[in-house]
Amino acid sequence: MKPYAESCEQNRDPILAVLLELFTDRRRVLEIASGTGQHAVYFGAALPHLTWQTSELPENHAGIRAWLDEAGLPNVLPPLALDVTADAWSPGPVDAIFNANTVHIVAWPAVERMFAGIGEVLATDGCLCLYGPFNYGGTYTSESNARFDAWLKARDPHSGVRDFEAIDRLAAEQGMILVQDIAMPANNRTLVWRKVEQP
Numbered sequence: 001m002k003p004y005a006e007s008c009e010q011n012r013d014p015i016l017a018v019l020l021e022l023f024t025d026r027r028r029v030l031e032i033a034s035g036t037g038q039h040a041v042y043f044g045a046a047l048p049h050l051t052w053q054t055s056e057l058p059e060n061h062a063g064i065r066a067w068l069d070e071a072g073l074p075n076v077l078p079p080l081a082l083d084v085t086a087d088a089w090s091p092g093p094v095d096a097i098f099n100a101n102t103v104h105i106v107a108w109p110a111v112e113r114m115f116a117g118i119g120e121v122l123a124t125d126g127c128l129c130l131y132g133p134f135n136y137g138g139t140y141t142s143e144s145n146a147r148f149d150a151w152l153k154a155r156d157p158h159s160g161v162r163d164f165e166a167i168d169r170l171a172a173e174q175g176m177i178l179v180q181d182i183a184m185p186a187n188n189r190t191l192v193w194r195k196v197e198q199p
Helices: 006-022 038-046 058-071 108-121 143-155 164-173
Strands: 028-032 051-056 076-081 094-100 122-132 176-184 188-195
Touching: 006 038, 006 094, 006 122, 006 176, 006 188, 028 108, 038 051, 038 058, 038 076, 038 094, 051 058, 058 076, 094 108, 108 122, 108 164, 122 176, 164 176, 164 188
Parallel strands: 028 051, 028 094, 051 076, 094 122
Antiparallel strands: 122 188, 176 188
């Protein structure tokens, strides 16, 4: 049985509309934390010029493979074993990275390590797209995000909706500059950074 996430069905079209613009000149994308695999097959089918590399913790690979096997897309690759807290990431270099709904789930040290890993594998002029809810200036952008944050913290006090400014600092430490901050449905955002050449 394939795993299924309702949120993937709900957000896939708005995200795809963004990726169709951002990834027109990209060739190799690493998706961090592919989850069920639903996004990978949907985006991979719509972006056939890309090689879409899935990744996840090993215990989630069977579900992703079930989606990939059914779709039979030559450009969507089987999942790599990727733990964002690991000291070394195997994939790379890539010219684009996509991640949805991870930074508010994992603890902050894992977010910091995730950005360090991104800095290692993202090529110069590469593009990072991060989708999810964010606070600005320490303030919720909606009542629903405030409720979501409370639910996250009740489930795990180390999780929670992150401040955009803190995330942007992590990106800057890896040589990335913010190029777009795109409003999405359901009070989410897609944040887009570009990695600049280091002196």
